[in-house]
Amino acid sequence: MGFLEWQRxxxxxxxxxxxxxxxxxxxxxxxxxxxxxxxxxxxxEDYWFSHQLLGRDISQPWASLEWExxxxxxxxxxxxxxxxxxxxxSVGCSRTALQEVLRADGLGxxxxxxxxxxxxxxxRWVLCHMIEEYARHNGHADLLRESVDGQTGE
Numbered sequence: 282m283g284f285l286e287w288q289r290x291x292x293x294x295x296x297x298x299x300x301x302x303x304x305x306x307x308x309x310x311x312x313x314x315x316x317x318x319x320x321x322x323x324x325x326e327d328y329w330f331s332h333q334l335l336g337r338d339i340s341q342p343w344a345s346l347e348w349e350x351x352x353x354x355x356x357x358x359x360x361x362x363x364x365x366x367x368x369x370x371s372v373g374c375s376r377t378a379l380q381e382v383l384r385a386d387g388l389g390x391x392x393x394x395x396x397x398x399x400x401x402x403x404x405r406w407v408l409c410h411m412i413e414e415y416a417r418h419n420g421h422a423d424l425l426r427e428s429v430d431g432q433t434g435e
Contacts, residue, residue: 282379285408288415289372291435292322295422301361303429315425318418319364323371325414329407330375334382336393379404 296304296315304316324343331337338344382390388405395402427433 282408284412285415288412288419291419292318292415292422294435295419295426296365299361299426299429304361304364306425306429308424308428313421313425315422315429316359316361316364318422318425319368320359322415322418323368325411326368326371326375329411329414330378333394333396333402334392334404334407335378379408 296319299315301316304319305314307314327340327343332339382404386404388403388408390404391401392404392407399406423433
């Protein structure tokens, strides 16, 4: 859990202090933005900790959006405050969900809705997956942030 929190903190640092234009900046041929990453990670948090881990239905705004579409990488029309609120809310809900499952089942507990190619998936597996999810996107965020204001590092 400590490594996941470290990755979350790194991600938050990469996206911090950006105005709308900074959150909408792209690099090279990619359409990915820091604002889009905030949306994507908010959706990932909700999907893995609420839907997969606890077995709950996918919540809004995610339930009405097509996951495979390109919406998640863009932040046009969203204010920095909206993007941060979305991500912070999802992280808070994920922390609560994880604590609930850990109290009941521990790290070896089996998720309620395992991915089709990972059965049975444990709480530990979800934690490792989310560490990987953040670590991969922190690399993207590093490139995006450097292109906006030159900031690099953890």
